[in-house]
Amino acid sequence: MxxxxxxxxxxxxxxxxxxxxxxxxxxxxxxxxxxxCEDLLVxxxxxxxxxxxGQGDDETVNAVFRAVHSIKGAAGAFALDDLVGFAxxxxxxxxxxxxxxxxxxDALLRVLQRAGDILADLVDAAREEMxxxxxxxxxxxxxxxxxxxxxxxxxxxVFEALSLDFATPAVPQRHRVSFAPTQAFYQAGNxxxxxxxxxxxxxxxxxxxxIDELPEKFEGYVWNKGYLxxxxxxxxxETDLPIxxxxxxxxxxxxxxxxxxxxxxxxxxxxxxxGDTALDVERGGSxxxxxxxxxxxxxxxxxxxxETARPAEDPARQPTAKAAATEKPAKRAAATLRxxxxxxxxxxxxVGELIINQSVxxxxxxxxxxxxxxxxxADLDDYKLLAREIQEGVMSxxxxxxxxxxxxxxxxxxxxxxxxxxxxxxxxxxxATEVDKIVVERLADPLTHMIxxxxxxxxxxxxxxxxxxxxxKGTLRLTASQRSGSIxxxxxxxxxxxxxxxxxxxxxxxxxxxxxAQLSDAEIDHLLFAPGFSTAAxxxxxxxxxxGMDVVKTAITALGGRVAISSVTGEGTTFSITLPLTLxxxxxxxxxxxxxxxxxxxxxIVETVRPTAADLSQIGLNNHLLRxxxxxxxxxxLGSRLGAVKSDKPLTDRVLLxxxxxxxxxxxxxxxxIHDQRQIVVKSMQSNYGQIxxxxxxxxxxxxxxxxxxxxxxxxxxxxxxxxxxxxxTEGEAHVTSH
Amino acid sequence: MxxxxxxxxxxxxxxxxxxxxxxxxxxRVTTAVDGVEGVAKFQETDADLVITDVNMPNKDGFGVIxxxxxxxxxxxxxxxxxxxxxxxxxxxxxxxxGATGRQTV
Amino acid sequence: xxxxxxxQSGHQEFVTLVAGGQNFCIEITQIREIRRWTPVTILPHxxxxxxxxxxxxxxxxxxxxxASKLGFPKINPTERHVIIIVAIEDRIVGLLVxxxxxxxGVSSDEVRETPRGQEDSTTRAIQxxxxxxxxxxxxxxxxxxxxxxxxxxx
Numbered sequence: 002m003x004x005x006x007x008x009x010x011x012x013x014x015x016x017x018x019x020x021x022x023x024x025x026x027x028x029x030x031x032x033x034x035x036x037x038c039e040d041l042l043v044x045x046x047x048x049x050x051x052x053x054x055g056q057g058d059d060e061t062v063n064a065v066f067r068a069v070h071s072i073k074g075a076a077g078a079f080a081l082d083d084l085v086g087f088a089x090x091x092x093x094x095x096x097x098x099x100x101x102x103x104x105x106x107d108a109l110l111r112v113l114q115r116a117g118d119i120l121a122d123l124v125d126a127a128r129e130e131m132x133x134x135x136x137x138x139x140x141x142x143x144x145x146x147x148x149x150x151x152x153x154x155x156x157x158x159v160f161e162a163l164s165l166d167f168a169t170p171a172v173p174q175r176h177r178v179s180f181a182p183t184q185a186f187y188q189a190g191n192x193x194x195x196x197x198x199x200x201x202x203x204x205x206x207x208x209x210x211x212i213d214e215l216p217e218k219f220e221g222y223v224w225n226k227g228y229l230x231x232x233x234x235x236x237x238x239e240t241d242l243p244i245x246x247x248x249x250x251x252x253x254x255x256x257x258x259x260x261x262x263x264x265x266x267x268x269x270x271x272x273x274x275x276g277d278t279a280l281d282v283e284r285g286g287s288x289x290x291x292x293x294x295x296x297x298x299x300x301x302x303x304x305x306x307x308e309t310a311r312p313a314e315d316p317a318r319q320p321t322a323k324a325a326a327t328e329k330p331a332k333r334a335a336a337t338l339r340x341x342x343x344x345x346x347x348x349x350x351x352v353g354e355l356i357i358n359q360s361v362x363x364x365x366x367x368x369x370x371x372x373x374x375x376x377x378x379a380d381l382d383d384y385k386l387l388a389r390e391i392q393e394g395v396m397s398x399x400x401x402x403x404x405x406x407x408x409x410x411x412x413x414x415x416x417x418x419x420x421x422x423x424x425x426x427x428x429x430x431x432x433a434t435e436v437d438k439i440v441v442e443r444l445a446d447p448l449t450h451m452i453x454x455x456x457x458x459x460x461x462x463x464x465x466x467x468x469x470x471x472x473x474k475g476t477l478r479l480t481a482s483q484r485s486g487s488i489x490x491x492x493x494x495x496x497x498x499x500x501x502x503x504x505x506x507x508x509x510x511x512x513x514x515x516x517x518a519q520l521s522d523a524e525i526d527h528l529l530f531a532p533g534f535s536t537a538a539x540x541x542x543x544x545x546x547x548x549g550m551d552v553v554k555t556a557i558t559a560l561g562g563r564v565a566i567s568s569v570t571g572e573g574t575t576f577s578i579t580l581p582l583t584l585x586x587x588x589x590x591x592x593x594x595x596x597x598x599x600x601x602x603x604x605x606i607v608e609t610v611r612p613t614a615a616d617l618s619q620i621g622l623n624n625h626l627l628r629x630x631x632x633x634x635x636x637x638x639l640g641s642r643l644g645a646v647k648s649d650k651p652l653t654d655r656v657l658l659x660x661x662x663x664x665x666x667x668x669x670x671x672x673x674x675i676h677d678q679r680q681i682v683v684k685s686m687q688s689n690y691g692q693i694x695x696x697x698x699x700x701x702x703x704x705x706x707x708x709x710x711x712x713x714x715x716x717x718x719x720x721x722x723x724x725x726x727x728x729x730x731t732e733g734e735a736h737v738t739s740h
Numbered sequence: 741m742x743x744x745x746x747x748x749x750x751x752x753x754x755x756x757x758x759x760x761x762x763x764x765x766x767x768r769v770t771t772a773v774d775g776v777e778g779v780a781k782f783q784e785t786d787a788d789l790v791i792t793d794v795n796m797p798n799k800d801g802f803g804v805i806x807x808x809x810x811x812x813x814x815x816x817x818x819x820x821x822x823x824x825x826x827x828x829x830x831x832x833x834x835x836x837x838g839a840t841g842r843q844t845v
Numbered sequence: 846x847x848x849x850x851x852x853q854s855g856h857q858e859f860v861t862l863v864a865g866g867q868n869f870c871i872e873i874t875q876i877r878e879i880r881r882w883t884p885v886t887i888l889p890h891x892x893x894x895x896x897x898x899x900x901x902x903x904x905x906x907x908x909x910x911x912a913s914k915l916g917f918p919k920i921n922p923t924e925r926h927v928i929i930i931v932a933i934e935d936r937i938v939g940l941l942v943x944x945x946x947x948x949x950g951v952s953s954d955e956v957r958e959t960p961r962g963q964e965d966s967t968t969r970a971i972q973x974x975x976x977x978x979x980x981x982x983x984x985x986x987x988x989x990x991x992x993x994x995x996x997x998x999x
Contacts, residue, residue: 030760034753063797067750070795075753188809190818190840225816249831250841350903597887643889689936690898690907694890699898699905707886707900 034075038124039405041068042117046408049117053110059099065113066095072120076127083133084123090145091116103148112144118412175262176241178233181211186254187225197233199247204237227255234262345398352392353682357701359388360679400435403481403490406444407432410479413449417456424463424474425456434481436488440560440580444490447553451492451576452477454550459496459574469571471495483582490578499568501525508534526566530554558697558712559687561587561602587683589700589710590658591676595645598708599672600681600700605713607659607667609675614653627657627669634659636669642716643695660713668717683710744768746787748778748804749822750796758791758822775799779807782817790819794834805837855953859975861946861982862929865917868982869942870949870975875931875987879945882926893919896941901930908939914990916966933987940990949982951975956984 048065051057073088094113097103119141126133178200182193200206211230216222238244241259248257363381366374407429414427436444460466460475467473478493501522508514508528520528528534532551557564562580581587589600590609610616610627618626618633626633636657650673657669681700684707686693697712745767747758755771762769770785772778776798782790790808794801805819818840859870860879885897885908894913898905908928913919920926920941928939959971972986 030753030756033756037752067795067797071751071754074793075751075757078754078757188816189838190816192818195818250835250839354903645889684903684905686898686905689905689938690888693888696889699886701900701903705900707898707905709886709888 031079034079035124035128037075038072041072042121042124043405043408044068045117045120046411049110049114050408050411052105053114057105062095062099066092066099069095069120072124079127081127083138084120084127087116087120087123087133087138087142090142090149091120094145094148097149109148112141112148114415115141116145118416121412174237174239176235176238176244177258177260177262178235178244179230179258179260180248180255181230182227182251182255184223184225184227186227186251189251189254191251191254193229193231196247196251197231200233200235200244203243203247204235206236207234208232230256340398345395348395349392349399350682352388352395356385356388356392356680357682359385364677364679396437397435399438401438401441402433402435403441403444404432406441406448407479407481409445410448410452413452414456414477417453421457422462423456423460425460425477426474427452427477427479429479431481434483434488436481436580436582440488443556443560444578447556447578448479448490448492450550450553452479455492455494455496455574455576459494461497465497469497488580488582490580492576492578493573494575495573498570498572499526499529499566499574501570504528522568523566526568529566530564555692558715559685559692561683561697563714587681587710588678589681590678591702591708592639592656592658592672592711593674593676594643594672595640598676598702598706599639600708600710601658601670601672601713602697602710603678605660607661610657610659610669612652612655612657617652625652627659629659632667634667634669636671637717638671639711639716640671640673658713660717668713670711670713670716681708681710742766742768743788744770744785746770746772746778746782746785746790747792748772748775748781748790748796748801749793750774751793754793754822775801775804775807778804779811782808783811787817790817791822792819793822802833802837805834805839809838857951857953857956859949859951859982859984860929861949861977862911862927863943863946864920864940865912865915866943867917868946868977868980869911869915869985870982871929871931871940871985871987873948875933877930877932877937880928880930882922882924882928882941896922899928899939901937901939904937906930906937906939908941909990911940911942911985911990914966915970931987933991936991938990949975949977959983 045065045068048057048061048068051061052065069088069092073085073092076084076088091113094103094109094116098105098109103109119138122137123133125131180193180196182191197206197208209232211232212228214228214230216228235244241261244259245252248255251257359381363385366377366381371377410429411427414425417423418425455477456475460477461469461471463473466475476495478491480489480491480493482489505514505520505525505528508525508531509516511533513528513531513534514520529550530553534551554564557578557580560580562578565577565579566574567577568574588603590603590606592599592601610629612627616628617636618628620626625636627636628634636652652671655671655673656675657671658675660668660670683698684700686696686699686709693709695712695715696709697715698710699707700710702708745762747755747762747769748771749755749758750773755773759769759771770781770787772781774796775792778790778792779799781787782804790804792801792804799807801821805821808817808819809815819838820841821834821839823834858873860873860876861868861870863869883899885899887897888895888907891897894910896908896910898907900906910920910922920943922941925944927942927945929942929945930937930939956973956975959968959973962968970986970989971983973984974981975984
């Protein structure tokens, strides 16, 4: 049986789509839509960036157009009117560009980029079910319109075509429709049955078919030759408009006559019937004969299924295939599998537990001290390798290229440059570098802040740059690369470099360092990350916001990463973010402090020292230095840094972990004891609690207990964070106001 | 036999919408992501109806219709053009290419 | 999230509990599970009412001493004490209480606004009251147990 799809009727499908999408599947499909929008917006940004760089060709414009068009199309199905309306205008301008009627000069490119930003905003607004920000949208709409000249006629913008009201009028009118399909009619996949069914939906119908033209005994019968003429009387619509709409695509493929028959003439419809071949179709009323249409039609009417009778070629239909032929060779997207992220997370957790389980078994076996256990340990090593392999595989599922993240930064940079009156190009490199999905998500805010900061404070105004003999246009490079087990993201500006005397002055003024302190360049640079520090002499609405680079650092540290600064006066500043390849697992040293079991990341430990009295020198009342290979290294008591009572155990009975950090060259952290090294699964403290000074996360030990993971750098530098839970409400409110 | 519909659209969302709606309406649905894949899948599946988007990479909807109409199998299959507009120019082009009808989204 | 005072009609269920010797209750839809006290891992630099964290099926869950948070003396936890695991916004937190009593079903119009007298750490955490016989039980506003948004933002 053929699907009953009426040629031009939007209603059936749309009604089903609307009804379905309004139900359970609604949210899921909508989510998929927004996910797709992300991809489309990336393509859009990429295309616009190429166009602005003068690297765009016709296909670039096409791709940009298609991205906007696809967003519009799908948004229309969800009745996201703001989005549809804006995308439509945007698309219309792009269509003009595509057709070569609009030149891509700087003014246009600027508006197109802005429009791309607004489109992204509107997608966000739709996702959050927030109203569009008309104050931002409307000016850009006007800018777009300016390129189109006269307001376009409304006709081209008919989304509500779906709600065409085909209801039967109170007083039915009769039309007699007569049509004789030609060969071309059948050739284009049309079927009289579909048309008649569509007519039947307008009101009650009577159908008759003239078969006089059919050859005697079907001699010389050609399947698609028009032998038949159909007569349909329709009682329903007041005008012939809905009928003409049904024949919209075929009115030149058949001999069509539509006549209005005043209903005052009784018996009129009887005359249209021609004997035995008459078919009665009544929709809405009696359905007795409804099936007759399909069955009788298949017998009488030619249908495209009659393969054998087909002519080989139809010369009447010359293709206009030139357009298709000149299109670019297929650029296929790699086959991908879409997986619910929750499933991957569950898998990652399970693999994490597997690895913990492995270390527990390993530990137990060692403790059991079994005889002849060499083979057993070899097997256990295999287990460990396999578990690691599975884990790497699973983690790679979550790996995503940094490209979408970097592309978002293009906009941030553009807006920051506009707001500060600076001329800046953001160049991105290594966009294909893959990092964990969580890292991509959590890097967005720190990167945004750093990009704004670099433009606000790093890159000089054009006139200043010219005076310094530089190009007026500043360059900001955002790069990603993989280096020996880490991901390195760098933000490199060619600005003035850090103003160290000024940074120092501010830090002194804010009481962050004493005026007498002897600070190395690196130490001064790192003052930028001190909580509450802000170099903004004037608080701009850009990088001001009451947060400083300390927030950036906290976010990066929470991801298990580090930030480093290098700066050359007059040449620029580089911020390097180093992140671990995988978030979920690290090698840790199990230690005890004040009766608590904790973990220190192996990566930061240079060596462990059990000091003798000769290795130690006292400095002041409570502080000690460790003498090692001729150097004096300060000793930090982990317990007291974490708020516990300082251990009265002498240092000679304890263990020192020699730590290398970004800010402090070396430092020895005193712990009560060290145990084994093992792989641990890192759990976030952030999600349910918040940031804790000196703690980067937690892990679950073999006995099910939680052990906290130490952030050695924070311990070494003694950086302070506000406690996540206020000690009492008054203090809590004080915190809020101070932020 | 369940009627088989080939839906060609480069938008994942639209493909999902069409698939959900048509499958719920009792049709069997195959989807394709662009014109090239659409024509290839049409040849593989011999669908009873084709719904195609117009603006697509690699081969647009008009190209799809032209290829189908010139093909050797089921070349008189009904082809509906999926569009967001009701512009007269688009209709003319679709008609000239051999479309059977138009489906607004 | 559902706020009892906003629901104009309909049936609501609350779990009643005792903390600091007084009656309180929590809307049942905010409760994930109830379990016995188990020892916690102590967190450094934490306020007095934050006891520490526990491992709940692989997730790290902070445990708050509800009595202490509401201004009563700290509970000295034993195995007879109970932890109510609740969802507060998108966080999961455990509340240490003395005991859990019953599930109280009331129609929404029985929920009264908290009479506003002198503000203290207890009344701030109460979002409404329900008369029960001659007595009444106080609905805990879980959101007040957490620090303000943004403060912890990393």
